Amino acid sequence: MTPAEGVRPAAAGRRRGTELEEAILTAAAAVLTEDGVAGLTMEKVARRAGTNKNTLYRRWPNRLALAVAAYRRLAADRTAPPDTGSLRGDALALLRRADSSWASPMGEILRGLLAAAGGAPELLAELRPDADGNAVDAAWLTLIGRAVARGEARPEALHPRVASAPTALLRNEYVTRGVPAVPDAVLVEIVDEVFLPLVRGRGPMAGRTLPEGPA
Amino acid sequence: MTPAEGVRPAAAGRRRGTELEEAILTAAAAVLTEDGVAGLTMEKVARRAGTNKNTLYRRWPNRLALAVAAYRRLAADRTAPPDTGSLRGDALALLRRADSSWASPMGEILRGLLAAAGGAPELLAELRPDADGNAVDAAWLTLIGRAVARGEARPEALHPRVASAPTALLRNEYVTRGVPAVPDAVLVEIVDEVFLPLVRGRGPMAGRTLPEGPA
DNA sequence: GTTTCAAGGTACTTGGCGTACCTTATATCT
């Protein structure tokens, strides 16, 4: 909690350009994880990076832009979609992953950021490519694709809008309830009452495939 | 834009209790519609109501609580769900209504409020009962119920989670894109690719009922 | 009429964004 000044090498000359920018982003990311979006102040970041507000404002137009940039450096990767062999298993696994991701500290930051962005398209655009949006929907698509190949899903279900449904319902739960984490029953319900009926039609194989326990 | 002082009857004695509270809420609602959530300051509301910050803080613990209260007085009513005779028609109508509601100034305020609340359950709880959440989902439920009665939908679709789907997808669009209004094609897509396949199974009547133009 | 309580008034503290302006180190150009 002490100002943690010692980030600057002290007697190592004046940093410039990329090097400095990196240092700032690292500092900002640290502040972000420690104090959340609301607690990220320019002063704090500047001190922590061993520089001053001026320098920050030369690179980012405002507090939020810096926060978003810092977040992006935090949330880089995304892993491959699960493959349990069954559609329901995959869906549940993916949705649970999404939930724990949203419930995690990182997710909290993301939610805070989304809130603070308050629907500013240019900021949202920067937030989308990673932990959220595209990548996630892509995972759902491959999952559905596999199910179609297995004959477990109707081909028309291989559609971006369909793929976005589970995530949207989950997010909806967060937004309207404001809970820190969604109970597992909700996830199961989303899968069983919405996702599965949606991707399987009521075709030849009808409602059920293999009897699988809910967890 | 002038301070609009003249709200207090000037020579009408000191207002108290409910009367004063009403005046404050009215003022706050006005500020809210004019300047949005971010532009609502305690000072402004106080001046406009012809009183002072002190009095506000005696009733609401902070800025946001007042904003929420003011919003609630703005968003009272909700009308009956549409009845076009066909499931698709109803769904489209309801979704379009939801969209224009979200795109309207009121919707913008609500979105700002949701953003500012940043997932604080107690505030969200106060936001839910009206323009958003319950009421809307109820409308979807009656709509689905009617379709079930007509044999247009599978009975299992009469489920709250299903009812929340279209709204969730729409909200998702707002959140991830941050647009002021969603193009109609998106609404149609939500209905045709998600909602209809979800509520109709692929039962006896399969994919289509009546050929209706998309708009 | 006196007491009590809420409203009015005013000023202040705090915190943080964003800006201005100058000084100083480093990189680049000649």
Place this chain on the structure above:
DNA sequence: AGATATAAGGTACGCCAAGTACCTTGAAAC
């Protein structure tokens, strides 16, 4: 190498709005 441009460092503001403190004053209750 020296001169010059550029970007970093430092410091101090202006501004605004949240929330608080404290006192005064009107009105209601007793």
